[in-house]
Amino acid sequence: MPKVSDIMESMEYGPAPEDSSAVRDWLAGRTFGHFIAGRFTRPDQTFATRDPSTGEVLAQVSQGSARDVAKAVRAARRAQRGWGAMPGHDRARFLYAIARTIQKRERFLAVLETLDNGKPIRESRDIDVPLVVRHFYHHAGWAEIAETEFPGHAPLGVCGQIIPWNFPLLMLAWKVAPALAAGNTVVLKPAEYTPLTALAFAEICAHVGLPAGVINIVTGDGETGAALVASPVDKIAFTGSTEVGRGIARAVAGSGKKLTLELGGKSPFVVMDDADLDAAVEGVVDSIWFNQGQVCCAGSRILVAESVAARFESLLRARMDRLRVGAPLDKSTDIGAIVDPVQKDRILGILSRATGAGAELVGGQAQDGCFIAPGYLKNIAPANPGMREEIFGPIATLSTFRTPDEAVDLANNTAYGLAASVWSESATVATDLAAKIKAGVVWVNCANIFAAAAPFGGVRDSGYGREGGREGMLDYHSPPIPKPLRDPLPAAIAASPDGAAHEDKNIDRTVKLYIGGAQKRPDGGASYAAQDELIPLGGKKDIRNAVEAAAGALGKWQGLGGHGRAQVLYFLAENLALRRSEFAGFASVEQIEAAIRRCFYYAGFADKFDGATVAAKPGHLTHVQHDPHGVMGVIAPNGSPFAGFMSLVLPAIAMGNTVVAVPSQDKPMAALTLAQVLATSDVPGGVVNIVTGPRDGLAQALASHDGVNAVWHVAQGEALAATERAASETLIPVWSPEPRDWAAPDAQGRDFLRRATRAKTIWLPYGA
Numbered sequence: 089m090p091k092v093s094d095i096m097e098s099m100e101y102g103p104a105p106e107d108s109s110a111v112r113d114w115l116a117g118r119t120f121g122h123f124i125a126g127r128f129t130r131p132d133q134t135f136a137t138r139d140p141s142t143g144e145v146l147a148q149v150s151q152g153s154a155r156d157v158a159k160a161v162r163a164a165r166r167a168q169r170g171w172g173a174m175p176g177h178d179r180a181r182f183l184y185a186i187a188r189t190i191q192k193r194e195r196f197l198a199v200l201e202t203l204d205n206g207k208p209i210r211e212s213r214d215i216d217v218p219l220v221v222r223h224f225y226h227h228a229g230w231a232e233i234a235e236t237e238f239p240g241h242a243p244l245g246v247c248g249q250i251i252p253w254n255f256p257l258l259m260l261a262w263k264v265a266p267a268l269a270a271g272n273t274v275v276l277k278p279a280e281y282t283p284l285t286a287l288a289f290a291e292i293c294a295h296v297g298l299p300a301g302v303i304n305i306v307t308g309d310g311e312t313g314a315a316l317v318a319s320p321v322d323k324i325a326f327t328g329s330t331e332v333g334r335g336i337a338r339a340v341a342g343s344g345k346k347l348t349l350e351l352g353g354k355s356p357f358v359v360m361d362d363a364d365l366d367a368a369v370e371g372v373v374d375s376i377w378f379n380q381g382q383v384c385c386a387g388s389r390i391l392v393a394e395s396v397a398a399r400f401e402s403l404l405r406a407r408m409d410r411l412r413v414g415a416p417l418d419k420s421t422d423i424g425a426i427v428d429p430v431q432k433d434r435i436l437g438i439l440s441r442a443t444g445a446g447a448e449l450v451g452g453q454a455q456d457g458c459f460i461a462p463g464y465l466k467n468i469a470p471a472n473p474g475m476r477e478e479i480f481g482p483i484a485t486l487s488t489f490r491t492p493d494e495a496v497d498l499a500n501n502t503a504y505g506l507a508a509s510v511w512s513e514s515a516t517v518a519t520d521l522a523a524k525i526k527a528g529v530v531w532v533n534c535a536n537i538f539a540a541a542a543p544f545g546g547v548r549d550s551g552y553g554r555e556g557g558r559e560g561m562l563d564y565h566s567p568p569i570p571k572p573l574r575d576p577l578p579a580a581i582a583a584s585p586d587g588a589a590h591e592d593k594n595i596d597r598t599v600k601l602y603i604g605g606a607q608k609r610p611d612g613g614a615s616y617a618a619q620d621e622l623i624p625l626g627g628k629k630d631i632r633n634a635v636e637a638a639a640g641a642l643g644k645w646q647g648l649g650g651h652g653r654a655q656v657l658y659f660l661a662e663n664l665a666l667r668r669s670e671f672a673g674f675a676s677v678e679q680i681e682a683a684i685r686r687c688f689y690y691a692g693f694a695d696k697f698d699g700a701t702v703a704a705k706p707g708h709l710t711h712v713q714h715d716p717h718g719v720m721g722v723i724a725p726n727g728s729p730f731a732g733f734m735s736l737v738l739p740a741i742a743m744g745n746t747v748v749a750v751p752s753q754d755k756p757m758a759a760l761t762l763a764q765v766l767a768t769s770d771v772p773g774g775v776v777n778i779v780t781g782p783r784d785g786l787a788q789a790l791a792s793h794d795g796v797n798a799v800w801h802v803a804q805g806e807a808l809a810a811t812e813r814a815a816s817e818t819l820i821p822v823w824s825p826e827p828r829d830w831a832a833p834d835a836q837g838r839d840f841l842r843r844a845t846r847a848k849t850i851w852l853p854y855g856a
């Protein structure tokens with residue numbers, strides 16, 4: 089025991105453990121069942137959950153079987169009708185009650201989280217649990233106003249939610265709160281390493297009298313998760329590894345279940361030469377040394393301007409050496425325990441491959457038990473596994489760049505796209521980087537800030553869907569149901585409204601694909617017969633060429649801005665109106681007129697689908713913008729040769745995407761005729777590319793192409809399943825619009841524009 093005089097001399101911290109007796113009393117030798125239909129089941133097969141900092145067994149929890157999952161889904165289904173029909177105000181009261189009860193038990197939950205997960209109590213107490221409380225309050229508010237804010241929208245039904253172990257209670261809140269606010273019921277599977285706070289949450293739900301079955305919690309491992317994915321739920325919301333996310337996307341393909349994926353990351357942390365270096369170093373602490381680096385959006389790749397790299401590294405090193413690794417319950421611990429020995433081994437495995445491939449590890453020593461000291465890898469080549477793989481431990485990479493362009497290239501040199509942090513005292517430079525880096529969230533002069541009102545989620549291999557704010561609520565709703573498809577479809581008729589019959593069909597004409605602004609023969613040279621013409625039979629090679637052309641046109645098209653695109657679309661609409669007779673014979677009058685109106689409509693909307701500045705946190709400008717996906721594959725409906733095609737292509741391009749569009753297979757002539765109007769309407773080459781042929785095969789080619797960023801496929805059954813399976817590998821989001829009367833006035837609107845974009849959240853603190 090050191091004497092006070094010694095301590096005064098060394099200024100060493102003494103131990104300051106948080107009291108865990110209340111939690112230990114609650115746990116005391118307990119064996120938990122699942123929480124189904126409002127009560128805990130009797131435990132059957134169980135496994136231990138441990139404190140990773142000591143290895144001590146905390147409790148036994150149940151390993152959920154497919155039968156348990158089925159029971160929970162049935163309970164959720166039974167409860168959904170009443171919960172979904174309940175006035176939003178009443179749902180809000182339950183959510184407020186949950187928030188308040190969590191607030192009252194904050195200390196208890198923080199200690200429980202720290203014991204089960206190994207994270208420092210400072211973080212669970214000051215970050216995780218307060219954010220959980222705010223999330224429930226925020227979503228209580230959404231429940232209150234849902235009827236007017238989401239008119240005509242409906243809950244999805246029963247949501248299966250699978251969460252990871254790095255922020256157990258916070259991830260639960262991110263998933264459960266919006267689902268409930270929107271009128272869904274839930275079956276949630278916590279991670280096997282950290283089930284305890286979810287079980288404590290179940291008790292809270294029972295305590296506030298939440299109707300039985302609204303929340304069901306089934307504990308277990310990946311097999312339990314897989315059973316939930318396979319069960320008859322309406323949506324799966326998953327946060328976890330990219331590998332498991334891919335498997336889930338494959339498993340739900342063709343099932344009609346909605347899917348949102350929040351996957352891994354390898355987020356850049358960019359320090360420009362004019363950055364406040366001390367602040368940036370604190371940013372690193374909050375990024376990669378927060379929660380032992382087990383953070384999906386951790387700024388794990390530090391990229392620093394060469395001219396300040398030496399100074400930055402010496403500051404970083406000094407700060408790193410002062411971080412305290414130790415007992416998670418100790419209030420002065422900065423770095424706690426890695427969640428499980430399996431994860432520790434995984435981290436050490438990547439580090440040994442990284443150093444084996446020539447990188448130098450500074451710090452980062454493994455310690456006894458589940459502890460790893462903070463560190464970073466330097467002198468690391470871009471292809472080094474430490475640079476490419478998500479380490480998910482307290483180890484960053486440190487590399488340099490010379491110019492802002494190089495910084496952007498390096499930042500985007502990853503398969504992931506979850507988050508980024510950029511540091512510069514120049515607003516011009518910082519916002520330029522924020523716009524150019526491919527990520528769902530960008531923090532300017534700050535890092536890892538979260539708020540219930542700010543959408544969070546990724547692009548590329550980091551997944552799709554958003555959690556938080558309005559965007560997050562929309563992902564738990566289905567939009568108003570479109571008018572049913574009129575049956576039979578209006579047959580093609582040959583007269584235009586001005587009476588000019590279509591007569592100039594030139595039988596010698598060769599109909600071609602339209603790629604990069606030019607008519608192109610299909611690569612295979614084959615054709616098929618439709619509408620009395622020989623239609624080019626497009627194939628994979630044509631899709632590749634078209635994607636390349638679309639990618640090449642992105643810069644110019646987006647550079648026009650919303651206003652510029654509005655003018656182009658207006659001109660296109662006018663030209664279509666003037667040349668409507670050219671379409672007669674290829675589509676009905678109704679189809680042609682609807683397509684023209686659609687074009688005027690999206691010309692009007694092109695610069696009006698605004699983002700928002702959300703009220704996320706005082707002292708921060710939190711800006712949510714609707715970014716285009718990039719290159720989109722659009723497979724138009726077969727039965728609606730012109731209105732259907734235009735109803736999908738127009739919102740996509742209005743938002744700044746470029747498209748590879750596959751028109752109606754049976755009636756492609758209207759779309760091919762459009763190509764000629766596009767060419768004379770200032771629509772830059774490559775913005776709309778038209779490939780005719782077998783819709784479903786071409787859809788698969790698009791969904792498997794890495795250069796495509798989103799796919800819309802009007803299809804059902806096996807055709808859609810095949811596209812979704814292909815997209816599960818590339819992690820391209822697929823939307824299958826409901827069949828509808830595409831010529832109807834309501835086959836347009838905000839839902840299409842939302843689908844054509846994804847939210848990017850940019851955080852700009854005042855006077856950082």
Ligand code: NAI
Nearest residue numbers: 251252278279309310313314328329332351352384478480
């Ligand atoms: P994981 O992806 O296996 O686990 C996440 C959740 O998915 C857990 O609840 C797990 O039981 C469940 N799960 C596992 N297999 C499943 C399946 N086939 N079907 C349905 N659910 C399934 O992640 P894991 O193995 O715990 O960690 C491995 C790596 O994944 C980490 O080192 C890290 O790189 C990454 N990861 C990323 C997270 C993020 O927030 N982005 C969170 C957790 C892990």
